[in-house]
Amino acid sequence: MNDPLFKAHCKDTFPREFAYKPLPGESPLNVVRIRQVNSLDTLTRLIDTFSNRLGLYVSVYAYSTPIKPSRRLIYETAIIDRLYFDFDSKDDLSLAIHETSMVMEALEDSCIESIQYFSGxxxxxxxIDFPPTDIAPENKKDVLGLVWDMIKEGMGLQLQTLDGGSVRGDIARVSRLPNTRHQSGLYCIPIEKPELLRGADYIRMLAREPRRDFDLEGRIKENIRSNSATVPGLLKALEMLVIERKEEAEKTKPKPIIRKCQNTKGFVTQEQIQCARSYPISKILGNNKMALCPFHKDVIPSLSLDHKRGLWNCFACNRSGNVIQLVMRLEGLDFKTAVRKLAR
Incomplete structure (x- = not known):
């Protein structure tokens, strides 16, 4: 079956990975991957071969071709030209649809266009499709993870159905191919915004057969043009944040503690500084990964928190630092006073 939606969905860019959900007893794996699909013809043949399986998938990203033909794809070479978010609700499809529409509208408010699929x-x-954006291989997972954080916690939507932490920043992710049948008997299909808003029953009715009336290629190309002014710049800004956090983490690695005599001259010891840096930033700004920035008028949370490293960064006002610098700014303290306060 040579469906134009397959070519459009993959942007005719290869190699990718193909995957299928095996029949009962066929494999111990939840999803079986077939590495290195190098062309649309190969993908189409695989879809035909495994058409009776319980689900057919392709990698969200294309990858650079390995130097050695027999070698597996190197995930760090993923071509970052798409963002993918999955909304699932086992008990209430309407909730997943509602939250998808909320995210779609919030993205539109930020001049970001998206396409929605029903899974089946x-x-x-x-x-979210956009021009390929150059991100260093070692930063791709972290950058995509921060985007997931922004959708999950930075838009003030309190999402319940967004597929979670296990796939956060996953550059090896596969997603269901459009116009392939789900084990439910319905098809995975792209859906227009007005159709999404008509609700679950209408969408299920549309999904009884493959979709032939949706210009997916045209929509993706249109979104790439629209998003070229926003998404690549956002990703590059997030990469700078990732780099800064790594550099800060390197600087703040614990150093051997040299015990000194009782401090009598108003200095703070290295032990006190290390203790202050380990103070949980969550006790000041809460447990979420995104928070309202206390340094400017914030309506949508723009302050990104790295709880593991004790770092913070605001995308709006460009302030950033560690927990000591946070307390210095919040309370107008000098370095020594802030350290003593946190190290108590």
């Missing part, structure tokens, strides 16, 4: 049973998918 319990959920929806949101794709």
């Amino acid at each position: 049973q319990k959920g929806t998918a949101c794709y």
